[in-house]
Amino acid sequence: MAMDREAREPASSPTDGLATYFDGASSRRRAVTLGLSDQLTIREGDRTLAAWAYGDVRRADGPSGILRLSCLSAPALARLEVRDAALAARLVERCASIDDNTPGRGGVAAVVGWSLAAAASIVAVVLFGLPLAADRLTPLVPDAFERRLGEVADAQVKTMFDARVCDNAAGQRAFAKLVTAIRQAAGLDTSVQSGVLSSSIPNALALPGGKVYLFDGLLAKAENPDEIAGVLAHELGHLKHRDNIRGLIHDSGASFLIGLLFGDITGSSALIFASRTMVTSSHSREAEQNADSFAIDVMHRLGRPAKPTGELLFRVTGKEGGKGLSILASHPLTEDRLARMSREDRAPSGPPLLTAAEWRSLKSICDAKPGDAKPGNAKPRDTKI
Amino acid sequence: MNQMNWLPQVPPPSVPSVPPPMPVAFSGRRGEFFDLVRRGAGLEFVTLGFYRFWLLTDMRRHLWANTLVDGDGAEYTGRARELLIGFLVALAILLPIYLGYFLVGLEAEHIQAFASIPLVAFFYVFGQFAIYRARRYRLTRTVWRGVRFWMSGSGWMYALQASLWGLLVVSTLGLALPWRTAALERYKMRHSFYGEVQGGFEGRGWEFFKRGWWLWLLAPVAMYVFPLAPFVYGAFKAVEWRWWLSGVRLGGVRVESSLPRGALIGLYWKVIGWVVVLALVFAAYLALSAALVASMTGAPMADFFRSQEFAKSIPLLALAAVGYLAFALAVNVVIRIYLLRDLWVKVMGSVNITGIEAVRNVATRGELAGALGEGFADGLDVGGL
Numbered sequence: 007m008a009m010d011r012e013a014r015e016p017a018s019s020p021t022d023g024l025a026t027y028f029d030g031a032s033s034r035r036r037a038v039t040l041g042l043s044d045q046l047t048i049r050e051g052d053r054t055l056a057a058w059a060y061g062d063v064r065r066a067d068g069p070s071g072i073l074r075l076s077c078l079s080a081p082a083l084a085r086l087e088v089r090d091a092a093l094a095a096r097l098v099e100r101c102a103s104i105d106d107n108t109p110g111r112g113g114v115a116a117v118v119g120w121s122l123a124a125a126a127s128i129v130a131v132v133l134f135g136l137p138l139a140a141d142r143l144t145p146l147v148p149d150a151f152e153r154r155l156g157e158v159a160d161a162q163v164k165t166m167f168d169a170r171v172c173d174n175a176a177g178q179r180a181f182a183k184l185v186t187a188i189r190q191a192a193g194l195d196t197s198v199q200s201g202v203l204s205s206s207i208p209n210a211l212a213l214p215g216g217k218v219y220l221f222d223g224l225l226a227k228a229e230n231p232d233e234i235a236g237v238l239a240h241e242l243g244h245l246k247h248r249d250n251i252r253g254l255i256h257d258s259g260a261s262f263l264i265g266l267l268f269g270d271i272t273g274s275s276a277l278i279f280a281s282r283t284m285v286t287s288s289h290s291r292e293a294e295q296n297a298d299s300f301a302i303d304v305m306h307r308l309g310r311p312a313k314p315t316g317e318l319l320f321r322v323t324g325k326e327g328g329k330g331l332s333i334l335a336s337h338p339l340t341e342d343r344l345a346r347m348s349r350e351d352r353a354p355s356g357p358p359l360l361t362a363a364e365w366r367s368l369k370s371i372c373d374a375k376p377g378d379a380k381p382g383n384a385k386p387r388d389t390k391i
Numbered sequence: 392m393n394q395m396n397w398l399p400q401v402p403p404p405s406v407p408s409v410p411p412p413m414p415v416a417f418s419g420r421r422g423e424f425f426d427l428v429r430r431g432a433g434l435e436f437v438t439l440g441f442y443r444f445w446l447l448t449d450m451r452r453h454l455w456a457n458t459l460v461d462g463d464g465a466e467y468t469g470r471a472r473e474l475l476i477g478f479l480v481a482l483a484i485l486l487p488i489y490l491g492y493f494l495v496g497l498e499a500e501h502i503q504a505f506a507s508i509p510l511v512a513f514f515y516v517f518g519q520f521a522i523y524r525a526r527r528y529r530l531t532r533t534v535w536r537g538v539r540f541w542m543s544g545s546g547w548m549y550a551l552q553a554s555l556w557g558l559l560v561v562s563t564l565g566l567a568l569p570w571r572t573a574a575l576e577r578y579k580m581r582h583s584f585y586g587e588v589q590g591g592f593e594g595r596g597w598e599f600f601k602r603g604w605w606l607w608l609l610a611p612v613a614m615y616v617f618p619l620a621p622f623v624y625g626a627f628k629a630v631e632w633r634w635w636l637s638g639v640r641l642g643g644v645r646v647e648s649s650l651p652r653g654a655l656i657g658l659y660w661k662v663i664g665w666v667v668v669l670a671l672v673f674a675a676y677l678a679l680s681a682a683l684v685a686s687m688t689g690a691p692m693a694d695f696f697r698s699q700e701f702a703k704s705i706p707l708l709a710l711a712a713v714g715y716l717a718f719a720l721a722v723n724v725v726i727r728i729y730l731l732r733d734l735w736v737k738v739m740g741s742v743n744i745t746g747i748e749a750v751r752n753v754a755t756r757g758e759l760a761g762a763l764g765e766g767f768a769d770g771l772d773v774g775g776l
Contacts, residue, residue: 026463028537033586033753035463035536067456069418069464074456083537083755085466109448109470114434117445121438158500262489266482281712 023093027055030081040086040093042100048086056080063101065108073097075104128263132285136263140256144248149215152251156215159250163219169205172222177202177371180364185218187359188235191307192242192300200238204372208322212241214250222372228318231360231368235308236301236315236347243300249293257286290336298343302350309356316344412647412743417736418464419457421728427453428727432720444474450727454735455533461747468539469532473762474769477528481766488517515557518771519550523579524764530583531760541757544582546764552578565607570596576635585641586753594638603630621663625656632738643749650741658729658737665725673718680710 027038027048038055041047046058058077066085068074073094075086088094098104164170172178185200200218208223218241220234228234244250264281305312323340337343360368431446448471455467496510523546530540556571573596580592606627613623629652636648684707 030537031755033536033538033750033755035751067452067466069457069459070420070423071418072464074464074466081537083534083539085537087463109445109452114445117442118434118438121441124441125439154501155497158497161500161503258493262486 023088023090023096025093026087026089028083028085028087029055030084038086040088040097042096046097046100056084058086060101061103063097063104064106065104075101128266132260132263136256136259137289139259140252143255144252147248147251152248153215155250155254156213156217159213160217163211163213164203167203167205167207167221169203169221171201172204172372174367174371174373176367177369177373180360180368181220181371183364184231184235184359184368185238187308188239188242188304191304192239192246194242194246198242198245202371210237210241212244212250214248214254216245218242218245224318224322225369225371227321228369230314231358231365232305232310232314232354233318234368235310235359236305236312237318239301239304240297240315242304243297244293246300247293247296249297253286253290253293256289260285260289287336291338294337298338298346302347306352308359309354310359311351311354312347313344313351316340316347320344412745413461413747415739415742415744416459417457417739418459419453419732419736421732424450424453424732425724425728428724432724435723436716436720444478445471447471448474450731451529451532454732458735458739460535460744461751463536466534467532468534469528469762473528474765477762477764477766478769479766480763481770484763485767485770512554514771516550516554517767519553519557520546521764521767521771522553523549524760525768526579526764527760528762528765531757535585538586538753538755539757539759540583540585542579542583542760544578549575549578565610566600568607569599569603572596572631572635573599573638576638580639584757585750587756588642588750588753590642591640592638593640594634599631599634602634603627606630621659622656625659626652629653629655633741636738636742641750642753643746645745647743647745648738648741649743650738654737654741655734658733662725662729665729666722669718669721669725673714676714677711680714681707684710 023040023042025038025040025048027036027050028034029036036050036055038048038050041049046060046063047054048056048058056077058075058080062078062080064076064078066074066076068087071089071091073088075088075097076082077084077086088097181200181202185198189196189198194216198216198218200220202220202222202225205221206223206226207221208227209221210224211219211221213219218238220238224237225234264285301315302312305315319340325341427449428446431442431449434442435446448467448469451467451469455465458465492510492513499510523544527542527546530542533540553571553575556567556574559567560571573592573594576592576594580590583590606623609619609623613619629650632655633648633650636646636650639646687706
């Protein structure tokens, strides 16, 4: 279509052609003739609007079938549009650097390379850097902050489990005796607070800032004081290692970094969730193992056997292998924990931690208001022991 | 070869006294866009999502350049590197904000358990701010006839309006939505400029309501009767597009759209169909890789599945994750083809423009905006095209 109009226009030389020009200062559309001499001249009638050096001419994005050009030495938005394919080909031939600034040319390999490097570095930071950072940063977190965190968690736990602290006097005395014995053997000071919560879920928790809760549901399943003592020692192990703070730093770091990686791929939230669960639960399994070692150690120091605790856990959860994805579990498998506690078990050498009468009072610590504890709906696998 | 490839004739220089309405043409080939998103998805797969900035930029370049108004294609001058830097800067800013959010939340929890939940509202407001700033970036990268669009106004003012209107919409169960959309569009369009020409929006909330109230009644039904949902949503989007386009003004330029109510429903069904097909392929892939892993372990197939050994097999999990990523990216390709490109072509094809001569000689004005808004939108997951 440009050709037949070109025939009517007075063409100054055989290399000239028709084009459309926008000068970048206004949106006025100008029909121009191009002169292809030592530089590209753009003329409207007799007036020369611009002269572009071929070396400065760059390709701009245009509709299919139209060659759209810009020029480095012209206003940034000045555009020349050529619809005639033959003229466009002649122009492209003369402009040696026409595609120098076109995005996506040769840059793809660099993008892929840098992305892979970034991904590798993120994975390395998640796997190796974060645990290290959590270990180093945990001692720097002030106790006051941790206690504040603990108070918040305390209120949440009580709301979530709809529970109160049991205060039957005889039971309370027995519980205090048990906790004090373990605390001293564990080498923790008197800042540790503890209590029994009136919840039928068989569980126990350590909160940041030095608070340990035993749930009545676990007490109900226990058959002797050694079983409970091991559980309490395990929770004190979490306190001693400050696993809450470490876990907080580690998990929030992992969430952030893994979120960075997958970005906005639709449905990637599932992937992000899966990989985050995998990373944080491997960290949590390690912390649980350390707490178990601590508990075994404390029980040895008290001269009491460690195996009963493993038996209590097994009674609560049953055999876990094959029930779910073990690499996604936050705790080691119960049977493995039982096996370990049995392996490192020693015959009792010290006195019993509680008398038979004290054990009975502890078991009924929540009985002051019968029927207070609600039937739990949590599955045994949710245990936090 | 393809009707989309048709190029409108260049209008003759002598303009008739009353110009006819000007349709908008689209010159891009579907195959070209498909190649672009397919290749982009492959690179997203290899780079674990980092390629998204380049893919998004390429998609915009294709759609902008091939949209012809009054015979001239627009141009997108944004670059992927800007998006990447915007994203990284946004992350650097979001990190302390997340930390501050955590600390403020902690204090709120201290007063009352779970009192920090309303703080999520902050991120809603921030997301609205990001939406406004991201639009500003896109608009300042949009060039037509050598003159760029630009935007004034305040992102925070917009976020405030959007949030207050959002509250009203929630409290009226969605009935106030048309008035919210109208108010926000008025703000956005009043602050949008093409060179020195100011935009405007004449759509009334009441008009939108009159066209769409029956969809509001159907929406609760569609939530329970699944096959109805694409019809209701498709009709709603068509009504919204038509109402929005018909309200857009730019100086003396008026836009009209004749998009039929049912125009987009087919697109949604095609997406659903493709997602079902892809899900079947994904399921077959999972079955195949399970069989492969089972055969490699040497155990009889039935045992492998009965013992639930398969749920713990690392190779199988890795295969599943890779398959899932491929599945998610394939769904992305489908969505980009139908809900981005085809929807764009359908909607633009319904547009008629009158008074285009008002922008035939507009002087350039306005500054480029940074890509930080896009970065926030990406970081907060509120990004659009």
